Amino acid sequence: MSPRVFALLPFLASPLLAAELPTLRLRPQTIDPAIQIGYGLAIADVDGDGRPDILLADAKQIVWYRAPKWEKFVMAENLTPKDNVCIAARDLDGDSKAEVAVGAEWNPGDTTGSGAIFLLEAPADRTQRWTPRRLPHEPTTHRMHWLRGPDRTFMLAVLPLHGRGNKNGAGAGVELHGYAWPWTAASHPTPLMAAQPPLHLTHNFDVVPGSTATSGETLLLATKEGVFSIDAPANRSSPQPVTAINSGEVRRGALPGGGRYLATIEPMHGHELAVYRAPASQASSGHDLTTSRTLLDGKLIQGHGLATGDLLGVGSDQIVVGWRGAKAGDRVGLKLYAATDAAGETWTMHALIDDNQMACEDLKIADLDGDGRPDIIAAGRATKNVIIYWNETPKR
DSSP states (O other), X not given: OOTHHHHTSOOOSSOOOGGGOOOOOXXXXXXXXXXXXXXXXXXXXXXXXXXXXXXXXXXXXXXXXXXXXXXXXXXXXXXXXXXXXXXXXXXXSSSSSOEXXXXXXXXXXXXXXXXXXXXXXXXXXXXXXXXXXXXXXXXXXXXXXEEEOTTSOEEEEEEESSXXXXXXXXXXXXXXXXXXXXXXXXXXXXXXXXXXXXXXXXXXXXXXXXXXXXXXXXXXXXXXXXXXXXXXXXXXXXXXXXXXXXXXXXXEEEOTTSOEEEEEEETTTTSEEEEEEOOSOSOOTTOOOGGGEEEXXXXXXXXXXXXXXXXXXXSSOEEEEEEOOSSXXXXXEEEEEEESSTTSXXXXXXXXXXXXXXOEEEEEEEOSSSSSSOEEEEEESSSOOEXXXXXXXXXX
């Protein structure tokens, strides 16, 4: 594994351990009680007023909720016969207004003809409908992120769930493609990942910031074969193994003593939340973290949301995990886990954030009100809701 994956997290000089962890105080606010599925969330300033807004890829609509009152505006509707599935939003040109891309035509059982990718072109009044611009795509389009490349330009990185023609999670490896921004009539998608090793069931991926505000970013991929990293992806970059256990979600975080970790949900749609501690040494290229695995929870029912952030204000990152249930009657919700020692060898389930009101399909952590305390935003599948969990934990 390349050292860049973990070298980018801050060193924490004053660890705060279990006995000192403050009580998490959250205030839930439902901003939409009637979505269809809530496949994907994004947080970005849509209208340039300096406040982060919430964007949602719902089954048939792409919508945004305007801060601070969370009015709902439809950006696009019925883009394809089948459902929308993902969304990416980020200010790419420095005008303080987000560029937006979405994925649609979701049909994971069709590994040859499904999928769609659209850039949404903004009108002068961003509360009105946006114009979709269709791009080439691989089948089973599933997740996307705006990514800063090694040449400091932006691209849209799009990850399918399956390789073309796959059956039962086997066959050709997944093709991770980058779409140049701005996109022109002469543009073509660029393969960002080498065909070897072939990766399958690439359910989700995370973007790790570069070492400076303008340098290239790194990707972490959760796959059937484990977690892989791709440093500053370029044409046919080679994915490096990080773990060897089937994973569906992955996020990185910082420990109280200054170490780094990965959090995963295993396997895809799985029941286990795990942490992998990274070595303190920066000379860790190719290092497999599988032997540093710590199981935090083995009773999730379709784990499907994962995020890391310092909700407690202690200078290190906690883990928020969500699960959506598999059948009627399954309890669903969100939990927060925190390290109880400096090295992250022991953890505690520090807070039950939501008890059966959020069948989590996706979640994000972001400071929505600018008070210096990150909040939680979640979208529920069976519960059909979008909830902000306002962080009111007293500051230390």
